[in-house]
Amino acid sequence: MPLDTPPGYYSFNEDSVCAFLDSLPDIRTRLGGKPADWRVVEVGDGNLNLVFLIDGPEGSVCLKQALPYVRAAGESWPLPLDRAFFEQAYYRAVASSVEGLTPRFYHYEPALYAIVMEKLSPHIILRRGLIEGRRYPKVAADVGDYAARAIFATSDLGATIEEKAEWSSVFARNTSLLRITAEVVFTDPLGNSPRNRWTSPALDDLAREFRADSALKTTVADWGWRFLTEGQALIHGDLHTGSVMVTETDTRVMDPEFAILGPIGFDVGAFLANLVMNFFAQPGHATAADDRREQADWVLDQVPVFWNAFATRFRSLWETKARGDAYPPAMFGAGDAAALDAARTKFLDRVFADAVAYAGVKTIRRILGFAHNADFETIADPAKRAPLETKSIRLARQFLLEPASFRTAEDIVAAARAV
Amino acid sequence: MPLDTPPGYYSFNEDSVCAFLDSLPDIRTRLGGKPADWRVVEVGDGNLNLVFLIDGPEGSVCLKQALPYVRAAGESWPLPLDRAFFEQAYYRAVASSVEGLTPRFYHYEPALYAIVMEKLSPHIILRRGLIEGRRYPKVAADVGDYAARAIFATSDLGATIEEKAEWSSVFARNTSLLRITAEVVFTDPLGNSPRNRWTSPALDDLAREFRADSALKTTVADWGWRFLTEGQALIHGDLHTGSVMVTETDTRVMDPEFAILGPIGFDVGAFLANLVMNFFAQPGHATAADDRREQADWVLDQVPVFWNAFATRFRSLWETKARGDAYPPAMFGAGDAAALDAARTKFLDRVFADAVAYAGVKTIRRILGFAHNADFETIADPAKRAPLETKSIRLARQFLLEPASFRTAEDIVAAARAV
Numbered sequence: 099m100p101l102d103t104p105p106g107y108y109s110f111n112e113d114s115v116c117a118f119l120d121s122l123p124d125i126r127t128r129l130g131g132k133p134a135d136w137r138v139v140e141v142g143d144g145n146l147n148l149v150f151l152i153d154g155p156e157g158s159v160c161l162k163q164a165l166p167y168v169r170a171a172g173e174s175w176p177l178p179l180d181r182a183f184f185e186q187a188y189y190r191a192v193a194s195s196v197e198g199l200t201p202r203f204y205h206y207e208p209a210l211y212a213i214v215m216e217k218l219s220p221h222i223i224l225r226r227g228l229i230e231g232r233r234y235p236k237v238a239a240d241v242g243d244y245a246a247r248a249i250f251a252t253s254d255l256g257a258t259i260e261e262k263a264e265w266s267s268v269f270a271r272n273t274s275l276l277r278i279t280a281e282v283v284f285t286d287p288l289g290n291s292p293r294n295r296w297t298s299p300a301l302d303d304l305a306r307e308f309r310a311d312s313a314l315k316t317t318v319a320d321w322g323w324r325f326l327t328e329g330q331a332l333i334h335g336d337l338h339t340g341s342v343m344v345t346e347t348d349t350r351v352m353d354p355e356f357a358i359l360g361p362i363g364f365d366v367g368a369f370l371a372n373l374v375m376n377f378f379a380q381p382g383h384a385t386a387a388d389d390r391r392e393q394a395d396w397v398l399d400q401v402p403v404f405w406n407a408f409a410t411r412f413r414s415l416w417e418t419k420a421r422g423d424a425y426p427p428a429m430f431g432a433g434d435a436a437a438l439d440a441a442r443t444k445f446l447d448r449v450f451a452d453a454v455a456y457a458g459v460k461t462i463r464r465i466l467g468f469a470h471n472a473d474f475e476t477i478a479d480p481a482k483r484a485p486l487e488t489k490s491i492r493l494a495r496q497f498l499l500e501p502a503s504f505r506t507a508e509d510i511v512a513a514a515r516a517v
Numbered sequence: 518m519p520l521d522t523p524p525g526y527y528s529f530n531e532d533s534v535c536a537f538l539d540s541l542p543d544i545r546t547r548l549g550g551k552p553a554d555w556r557v558v559e560v561g562d563g564n565l566n567l568v569f570l571i572d573g574p575e576g577s578v579c580l581k582q583a584l585p586y587v588r589a590a591g592e593s594w595p596l597p598l599d600r601a602f603f604e605q606a607y608y609r610a611v612a613s614s615v616e617g618l619t620p621r622f623y624h625y626e627p628a629l630y631a632i633v634m635e636k637l638s639p640h641i642i643l644r645r646g647l648i649e650g651r652r653y654p655k656v657a658a659d660v661g662d663y664a665a666r667a668i669f670a671t672s673d674l675g676a677t678i679e680e681k682a683e684w685s686s687v688f689a690r691n692t693s694l695l696r697i698t699a700e701v702v703f704t705d706p707l708g709n710s711p712r713n714r715w716t717s718p719a720l721d722d723l724a725r726e727f728r729a730d731s732a733l734k735t736t737v738a739d740w741g742w743r744f745l746t747e748g749q750a751l752i753h754g755d756l757h758t759g760s761v762m763v764t765e766t767d768t769r770v771m772d773p774e775f776a777i778l779g780p781i782g783f784d785v786g787a788f789l790a791n792l793v794m795n796f797f798a799q800p801g802h803a804t805a806a807d808d809r810r811e812q813a814d815w816v817l818d819q820v821p822v823f824w825n826a827f828a829t830r831f832r833s834l835w836e837t838k839a840r841g842d843a844y845p846p847a848m849f850g851a852g853d854a855a856a857l858d859a860a861r862t863k864f865l866d867r868v869f870a871d872a873v874a875y876a877g878v879k880t881i882r883r884i885l886g887f888a889h890n891a892d893f894e895t896i897a898d899p900a901k902r903a904p905l906e907t908k909s910i911r912l913a914r915q916f917l918l919e920p921a922s923f924r925t926a927e928d929i930v931a932a933a934r935a936v
Contacts, residue, residue, distance in 0.1 A: 254745045259699060262745075263692045270685035277678050280842045289848040312856030315848060320860065323843040326673045326681075327749045329778075359748075423699045424742040429708040429734060437731030441739065 103166050106209040107179065110163055112138040115150050118212075119159065122205055125214055130156025142169065146177065146355070151217050158217040159204060164355075170469075177274055181355040182211035184272040188357035189213075191265055191332055195251035199244040200351050201343075218350055221343035225472055228339060228376045229383055231393050238400035240349035241342060241369055242407025245334075249362050250415040252332035254424035262422075265332050266359050275356045276326075279335065283459060284322035287467035288315045296466050300484030304491065305466050317498045318462070321455050329359035337365040338372040338460075340471070363452025366408060371457035371494075373401050374514055375464060375473050378490040382477030398514055402507035405453075409446050416442055447505075454504045458497030465491045489517045522585050525628040526598065529582055531557040534569045537631075538578065541624055544633055549575025561588065565596065565774070570636050577636040578623060583774075589888075596693055600774040601630035603691040607776035608634075610684055610751055614670035618663040620762075620769050637769055640762035644891055647758060647795045648802055650812050657819035659768035660761060660788055661826025664753075668781050669834040671751035673843035681841075684751050685778050694775045695745075698754065702878060703741035706886035707734045715885050716893075719903030723910065724885050736917045737881070740874050748778035756784040757791040757879075759890065782871025785827060790876035790913075792820050793933055794883060794892050797909040801896030817933055821926035824872075828865050835861055866924075873923045877916030884910045908936045 110118065116133040119125045129136055131154050142149035148163040164182040168175040186206040193203065202216035224237060250256040252265060286294055288309055296305050308314060334341070335356030343350045380394035420427050430438055464471050465487045474490075477483040493514055497504060504510055529537065535552040538544045548555055550573050561568035567582040583601040587594040605625040612622065621635035643656060669675040671684060705713055707728055715724050727733060753760070754775030762769045799813035839846055849857055883890050884906045893909075896902040912933055916923060923929055 254742060259696050259745070260692050263689045263695070266689035267686050270682045270689060273679050273682045276682070277842070280678060285842070285845045285848050289845070290850075291847075310852065312853040315853060316844075316856045316860040319844040319848060320863075322845075323673060323864075326678070326843050328746055329748050330746045423696070423704070424745050425735075425738045426704045426708070426741075428710075429704050429738060431709075433729065434731040434734055437735045441735040444739075445742075 103179065104209065107166075107211065109165060110148060110150065110161070110210075110212070112140065112150070115152065115161055118207070118210070119152060119161070119214070122214070125159055125204060128157040128159060128204070129154025146170070146181070153217070158219065160201065160215050160217040162213045162215070164211040177278075179211040181272070181275055182206075182213055183208065184269060184275070184357055185353070185355040186213050187268055188332065188334070188354040189215075191252060192248040195247045196244050196351070199240060199247075199349060218343045218352075221345050221348065221350065223340055224342040224344045225339035225372070225376070227344060228393075228397060229379070229473055229476060231383065231388060231390060233393070233396050234344045234346055234349070236347065237342065237344050237349050238373070238403040239407040241337070241351065242404040242409075243411050244349070244351050245337065245365050245369070246408045246411035246415065249331040249333065249365065250412055250419070253330055253362070254422040255416055255420055257422050259423045262359075266329060269332060269358050272356075272358055275335070276358055279356060280322065280326065282468045283463045284318060284325065287463040288318055291468070293468040294466055295468070295470070297480050297484045297487060300480055301465070301487060304488060308462070308466060308491070308495075311495075314495060314498060317455075318459055321459055321498075324361060324452070325364060325456070328361040330362045331359070332357060333360040333362065333365045334368075335360065335364070337368040338471070339369070339376065339473075340372075361452055361456070362449050363454075364456045366405070366449060367453035367456030367458075368460055369404060370401060370453055370510070371460040371464075372471070372473075373397055373404065374457065374493065374510065375461060375471065375490050377514055378486050378493075378517075379473035379477065382474070382479075382482045382486050398511055401510050401514075405450065405507040409450075412449075413442055413446065450507075451501055451504075454497045454501060454510070458494040461490055461494035461497075465494075493517050522598065523628065526585075526630065528584060529567060529569065529580070529629075529631070531559065531569070534571065534580055537626070537629070538571060538580070538633070541633070544578055544623060547576040547578060547623070548573025565589070565600070572636070577638065579620065579634050579636040581632045581634070583630040596697075598630040600691070600694055601625075601632055602627065603688060603694070603776055604772070604774040605632050606687055607751065607753070607773040608632075610671060611667040614666045615663050615770070618659060618666075618768060618770055620771055637762045637771075640764050640767065640769065642759055643761040643763045644758035644791070644795070646763060647812075647816060648798070648892060648895060650802065650807060650809060652812070652815050653763045653765055653768070655766065656761065656763050656768050657792070657823040658826040660756070660770065661823045661828075662830050663768070663770050664756065664784050664788070665827045665830035665834065668750040668752065668784065669831055669838070672749055672781070673841040674835055674839055676841050678842045681778075685748060688751060688777050691775075691777055694754070695777055698775060699741065699745065701887045702882045703737060703744065706882040707737055710887070712887040713885055714887070714889070716899050716903045716906055719899055720884070720906060723907060727881070727885060727910070727914070730914075733914060733917060736874075737878055740878055740917075743780060743871070744783060744875070747780040749781045750778070751776060752779040752781065752784045753787075754779065754783070756787040757890070758788070758795065758892075759791075780871055780875070781868050782873075783875045785824070785868060785872035786875030786877075787879055788823060789820060789872055789929070790879040790883075791890070791892075792816055792823065793876065793912065793929065794880060794890065794909050796933055797905050797912075797936075798892035798896065801893070801898075801901050801905050817930050820929050820933075824869065824926040828869075831868075832861055832865065869926075870920055870923075873916045873920060873929070877913040880909055880913035880916075884913075912936050 116136050120133045137153045139151050150161045152159050164179040167173045168177050189203045205214040334354045341353045377394050377398040380390040384390045474487055539552045554574055556572045558570050565588055569580045571578050583598040586592045587596050608622045624633040753773045760772045796813050796817040799809040803809045893906050
């Protein structure tokens with residue numbers, strides 16, 4: 099390792115990963131046979147980590163290991179290994195609340211910053227499926243349900259002060275990834291970061307216009323403050339369509355290494371934003387056989403499906419499982435039922451408003467910032483890509499500067515169609 | 518000790534405190550002479566701790582030690598000793614920002630949960646001074662200045678993500694006192710807690726009316742959620758007039774054991790509320806020689822003095838010392854100056870609105886909840902006390918349910934006079 103790593107750490111290759119898994123009796127049993135019988139393939143797709151898929155005669159596992167640098171950027175951008183610790187800590191924190199909606203967790207090896215978990219098959223990444231024109235009837239409702247369950251259980255509605263304090267204390271230390279989010283999502287895209295890129299020259303004028311928009315910049319900064327300060331629940335922190343694996347009948351949320359105590363709307367807005375961006379990108383993936391209009395409509399219709407699933411589950415958990423110190427049941431009696439119901443509605447309206455704003459921030463960063471997403475990036479022709487990105491980022495600006503226009507998920511659908 | 522305490526812990530008496538201080542060379546030197554020459558008096562006034570004042574031939578110190586129970590309630594209400602740890606951790610975190618405005622910190626003894634610090638003399642507690650009809654020309658501006666400095670330095674404006682994470686991680690564990698605040702400030706007073714008390718029977722109807730006010734209860738719960746989730750800065754957590762010691766020329770803020778990462782408005786609102794309560798209490802302390810009208814006016818006038826000192830200092834620090842990750846300087850250029858200035862104004866307006874609401878919550882709890890304050894409690898005659906408490910709590914209700922009426926500190930002054 100050219101970079102400083104803790105004693106005992108080494109990065110796996112196909113051979114050493116088998117030797118390691120052979121040392122874990124439960125995993126050896128799960129795979130069956132001997133290491134020589136195991137097939138190993140490394141599939142980490144160039145972001146932050148090594149990802150091995152291991153198949154044995156009787157079963158399979160996935161091993162994810164943190165590297166001491168940002169894989170997408172190379173060794174010139176070092177990154178602490180401890181993100182693997184936070185990823186497994188998140189899985190453990192939410193496991194009992196979201197059973198069946200994450201990969202099963204098998205083992206964490208602290209010294210190697212390696213997580214052994216269920217190999218999902220034949221799942222593919224949701225973003226890829228949507229780009230390929232596939233539909234997943236359950237996914238929007240499943241992710242909404244997932245977000246509601248994970249968030250409620252770790253909020254001051256579903257957890258006690260003492261339980262939440264434990265997570266606060268642990269996840270406060272996930273500063274490396276928090277800094278990445280703060281910089282690449284909030285600070286850089288409208289600042290003058292050398293890491294920024296965009297479809298050039300087509301969007302040069304738009305980039306200049308956005309970076310000169312002082313009202314937009316201070317609004318993004320307002321939301322940056324809220325992102326850094328509103329520890330409403332243990333959030334996933336990166337809940338986009340690339341963090342979800344799917345089949346037509348199964349949905350799993352993964353890659354929670356950005357987990358922090360943060361605003362609920364940040365997770366909700368991430369998924370919203372990525373559905374909307376995929377909607378705008380669809381014409382860029384049209385073929386002679388499929389103009390993608392129906393696919394685009396279907397994707398956009400998932401916005402209210404997702405939000406309604408989230409809101410319905412969240413409200414139902416609040417009504418039946420409140421055991422935290424916010425809105426404490428001890429404070430209310432039968433005579434307060436109507437007011438409490440109204441307070442819940444207002445609460446969810448605030449989450450929705452937050453989500454719309456964070457969706458705006460996250461869209462801007464995918465078009466003008468460092469990390470773009472495949473929905474647009476896989477449209478090879480810039481002349482096709484640029485106008486679709488332009489539509490998407492114009493709506494994002496509306497999300498941030500015209501919040502009163504977005505009271506319901508249907509408002510988002512209507513506005514996206516109207517762009 | 519009848520309660521479980523950690524090995525090595527014992528609670529001090531006049532003799533053992535001298536033996537202990539004699540074992541600390543710096544303190545022994547500061548006091549001068551020998552333990553036999555030292556005068557010791559215990560002055561803890563019945564809340565949570567033992568407080569010894571020790572005078573030697575050459576100097577003096579104060580020793581504050583946590584007891585394993587709530588002193589005001591007795592051993593039936595156990596309370597972890599670690600609050601002394603959080604108190605000294607807070608002093609250390611803000612020391613360089615608020616020099617001269619806290620007692621000087623000399624020593625912390627972890628196993629005994631004891632803090633040795635400057636003995637303030639001839640200072641008295643601000644609340645007592647105000648009740649006695651004294652005026653302190655500097656105090657409101659000093660406390661405003663103190664709050665701005667301590668809060669700015671520990672917020673995402675004045676500290677980096679990594680610095681704030683350290684405080685978040687440590688103070689997240691201050692759960693015993695956070696639970697006390699959550700319960701006695703937010704949950705209990707409008708709930709049906711057996712710990713509640715009020716001036717009875719005079720305020721029985723009012724207490725019943727307030728506890729049946731569903732809109733008020735859900736509003737208090739909204740602010741309880743925000744109190745538990747908005748980690749905007751390391752706040753004092755109990756910044757009332759009983760936490761300030763004064764002379765006419767010197768101001769010191771003390772007793773920060775409730776420190777947490779919390780909303781800025783909670784500290785600001787605490788001080789506001791306690792000024793306003795003292796204003797309402799003044800006629801109850803009238804004598805033949807002094808009707809206290811001028812004193813009441815003077816106290817109320819300190820509300821804008823305090824707020825303006827806070828806002829002016831906070832804005833000036835933001836303009837000159839911004840080094841955090843919220844509203845990062847890297848994001849803005851010369852062309853953004855006007856927008857950033859407007860964003861700062863909006864930010865301070867939000868802090869003020871939060872402060873007004875928390876002032877409402879904190880007033881209600883002092884009149885209907887467990888812990889009352891001396892401003893009203895020392896009015897011996899309930900027939901005098903009850904109408905003054907009624908005025909104060911009616912204004913508190915306006916703070917919470919008519920927020921649009923309170924845009925400036927002068928609005929508070931006018932509304933208080935109008936009650």
